[in-house]
Amino acid sequence: MAYQYILFYKPYNVLSQFSEGKTPPASTTELRLTLKDFVPVADVYPVGRLDRDSEGLMLLTDHGRVQHRLSDPRFAHPRTYWVQVEQVPSAAALAQLRQGVTIKGYRTRPCQVKQLATAPELPPRDPPIRFRQSIPTAWLEMTLQEGKNRQVRRMTAAVGHPTLRLVRMAIAHLQLGTLQPGQWRSATADERQGLLQI
Template sequence: MAYRYLLFHKPYNVLSQFSDNSSPEQRRSTLKDYIPVENVYPVGRLDHDSEGLMLLTDHGALQHQLSHPKFHHPRTYWVQVENIPTPTAIDQLRKGGLVIQNYRTRPTQVRLLEEEPPFPDRDPPIRYRKSIPTAWIEITLTEGHNRQVRRMTAAVGFPTLRLVRVAIGHLQLQGLAPGEWRNVTSEELRSLLHWMNQTQPRPRLRTPRSHC
């Protein structure tokens, strides 16, 4: 039986899981409200207040490799922040070494976007302050600590207002509206499986014992 691989554009305030055990008055939307496919599970997660690309599959080995931090699989985010980040702040994010909780961030790729991305308005909208401008930056991480992007931008003085994951490796959000999903294409799957094969740990060779 063939494995399933799906891409999904998670909207704001949707949980990255198929069930919510909260009380009825606190219950949020889940993946089950959007994806009518059984036995697939998200690779990693997005917080309820984050949006963007998710990969779901029933391929357990691939799920493990894409989720495990030792494989350093890149994930790219477009992040709307409060105020205009300074070159110093961008450099701090890029170089890594920010102390957040109990870890230091790795070096990462960061750039200031010249134009606002053409995303639909968020519901509910972000908080706007007339006296404070906003800007969008692109951040590509190869690690995935809890709420890391938000903590990184806050650590350099530019709080995150909106966070959208636009890529998981070579897989792209482009073409998916919020709440839409699709099957991974054959070309995307070939690249995904090639990466998996390239990053699989190779067995250690044992040195033959001498019988002397």
């Protein structure tokens, strides 16, 4: 039986699971979207998670070995994010992120961080981020080899730059590419080959 590998662009406000779980909606009118509202493929499971308020690339698969190797921090597979933060970070703040910061008693691993010269071309978020004319924002590209709960957000907050928008662009060799929010596709032959070598 051939394994399935699905690349999915998770929109904002969607849970990274196929069931709603035990947490009830905040109100009876609140809609709780999950992966099942977008991906009609049976027996695949997400590799890692994206928070409800984060967007971007997710890999769904039924291949347990690939799921384990991409999820276990011992294998140090990179994940790349575009992160919109409040204010423009100083060189010192960027250096601090690269070296690792302490969040909740845990020291993050060193990572790659650079400030993007211009805002990336991304689909608009619904709802849009709050805009305050008096507070500038900047976009960072961050590549981590670990994925603790809300790690990117906690890292940028630790250096004084709260995250406003977070979009995962890549997982290992897999790229978000031309997918739009809510769209999914099967991995290409080359992408599948790369996953089998992980």
